[in-house]
Amino acid sequence: MSFKKILETWRHPSILLFSIGVSSVGSWVYFIALNLIVLDITGSAIAVSGLYIIRALSTVFTNIWSGSVIDRLNKKYLMIVLNIFQTLLIVLLPFFSSLNFIYCMVFFITIASSMYHITSMTYITKLMPAEQRKRFNSLRSLLDSGAFLTGPAIAGMLFTIGTPNMAIYANAIALFLSVLITLWMPNIESSEQLAGISDRxxxxxxxxxxxxxxxxxxxxxxxxxxxxxxxxxxxxxxxxxxxxxxxxxxxxxxxxxxxxxxxxxxxxxxxxxxxxxxxxxxxxxxxxxxxxxxxxxxxxxxxxxxxxxxxxxxxxxxxxxxxxxxxxxxxxxxxxxxxxxxxxxxxxxxxxxxxxxxxxxxxxxxxxxxxxxxxxxxxxxxxxxxxxxxxxxxxxxxxxxxxxxxxxxxxxxxxxx
CATH class of the missing domain: 1.20.1250.20 (MFS general substrate transporter like domains)
Known part of the structure; x- marks a missing residue:
């Protein structure tokens, strides 16, 4: 395959991989910062553990109904809406000092995150030809590992020069950047394709x-x-x-x-x-x-x-x-x-x-x-x-x-x- 053909074939997957990488790094920065914010407010390790329980309960609640919604909506636009929703909630998060409010915000952020994960998997499957999926998944795994290493490092650097709130805002910027990148992605579904299952x-x-x-x-x-x-x-x-x-x-x-x-x-x-x-x-x-x-x-x-x-x-x-x-x-x-x-x-x-x-x-x-x-x-x-x-x-x-x-x-x- 010629270089020009390879470039054309991987143009959209490369954009998508970049979007996934930015979002993954931001997620690490966000959750580490959130742990520190809750610990600073309460001084309690149990309160920090509560974040993990809230995230798990949110996933359980979401997965009861989210698949029925995801399969009936346009995947590209749903990904954009979910990321915008997360961005807005994350921007508001530092303004809350009540633990209950923070838990509530995390609950809704996790709803959007859980839905985004499932939606993106469907979008990737429709976008990628079957013969390219294994290569794409290996590159995605590499990006996830890079986020695992660079996310905490970036968070630590931001804590050194600023506050955990700064790291929270950095994740909001990363998510918004992911939105802008997704706008460049092709629309893989038409209204006619969704009409058969979206009428209920x-x-x-x-x-x-x-x-x-x-x-x-x-x-x-x-x-x-x-x-x-x-x-x-x-x-x-x-x-x-x-x-x-x-x-x-x-x-x-x-x-x-x-x-x-x-x-x-x-x-x-x-x-x-x-x-x-x-x-x-x-x-x-x-x-x-x-x-x-x-x-x-x-x-x-x-x-x-x-x-x-x-x-x-x-x-x-x-x-x-x-x-x-x-x-x-x-x-x-x-x-x-x-x-x-x-x-x-x-x-x-x-x-x-x-x-x-x-x-x-x-x-x-x-x-x-x-x-x-x-x-x-x-x-x-x-x-x-x-x-x-x-x-x-x-x-x-x-x-x-x-x-x-x-x-x-x-x-x-x-x-x-």
Whole structure:
């Protein structure tokens, strides 16, 4: 392919990637700043933990109905409206000193953020030809890892020269910049294309019908949804185990705050190296192996970390698990885009996202309470063991030769029933 052809093919995806990168960095800056603002107002670590609970509850609330809305609206304009809505709320956030008001604002900001994530996935799937999706997802993973490293660094710099409020405004600017970039993106849907599914008002009956539609699809294409669910369980166990990471590092491994900071930096390096490696080899590795092997190595990294007794071994575990997540995420996103019908993607993503968010709340609460009753090491090792079991099942499911068609770019556009 000539350079001119490559440039033309990747013009809009490059603009979209830039928009995603700006938004991701801004999100990191915003949430770190928000943590400090709440801590400064209340002086309570529990109040900061409340932010995580509010975000999770908001996701659960949103995902009950958001997919039905997303699938029936123009994706480009919905992305623009959601980002503008987030921008306005974030600009207003520093003017509130009441914790209840801040929680309320975070609740609505998270609603917009959750809807934006699902909407952007649908938009990306419609925009990108099937043969380019794996490369795009690997580049997106690289941008996410870059945001993971640069976001906190930018936040720290802004805290040094200003205040957490300055960081909040920086995120608002980043989101508004993302809006301007999105305006340059093509409109991939016409009113005629949406007419068939957008002629019904949001109601309990509509939501019920949509849930039934997702259930029918899940039954008919059970293999696709089993892979989806297993990967979601991996995310749940990773989140629940991560919730005890700081306590495990400081109380069990007896690491100082500085050593724990280095451990987090090593994980960041693992994400970056993994993402860079992923972009180089992604076209040579089948999607099925990206999901299966990436998940299995990630779970193995968690086992090394949670079974470690020294800083060196814990560092190896952190690096390995962070390194492998880039491969697993790229494989899963590609599998999802190639096998979920774009006309159903909003509803399937929101409903399964609801299940995932609910399981995250339950698992994190159970792990937190259990860590007060039994040894923290036992809980994190148990979590890693469950994760390894799920990853092993996922690996077996994905590498079966009889399922090869599900990992081919041509196996797409399944029909809703």
């Amino acid at each position: 008002r949001l109601s309990v009956k509509l939501l019920t019908d949509d849930w039934k539609l997702v259930i029918r699809f899940s039954r008919k294409y059970s293999y696709i949804m089993i892979v989806y669910f297993l990967f979601s369980v991996m995310i749940v166990m990773m989140t629940a185990t991560d919730s005890l990471e700081a306590a495990f590092a400081t109380q069990v491994l007896s690491l100082s705050a500085g050593e724990y900071g280095v451990l987090v930096s090593i994980a960041g390096a693992g994400v970056l190296v993994g993402s860079l490696t992923n972009t180089i080899i992604v076209e040579k590795v089948p999607t099925s192996w990206l999901i299966g092997t990436g998940s299995l190595i990630t779970a193995g990294g968690y086992m090394v970390l949670t079974c470690s007794n020294t800083f060196v071994i814990a560092s190896v575990g952190c690096f390995v698990l962070a390194f492998a997540t880039a491969f697993a995420n790229t494989g899963f996103y590609t599998f999802y885009q190639n096998n979920i019908p774009v006309d159903l993607m909003g509803r399937i993503g929101s409903i399964y996202g609801l299940v995932e968010a609910f399981l995250i709340i339950v698992a994190t609460a159970i792990f937190g309470v259990a860590s007060e009753v039994v040894a923290i090491r036992f809980i994190v090792v148990l979590g890693s063991s469950i994760m390894l079991l799920v990853a092993s099942i996922l690996f077996i499911c994905t590498i079966q030769s009889s399922k090869t068609k599900y990992y081919s770019a041509v196996f797409t556009n399944l029909k809703e029933e």
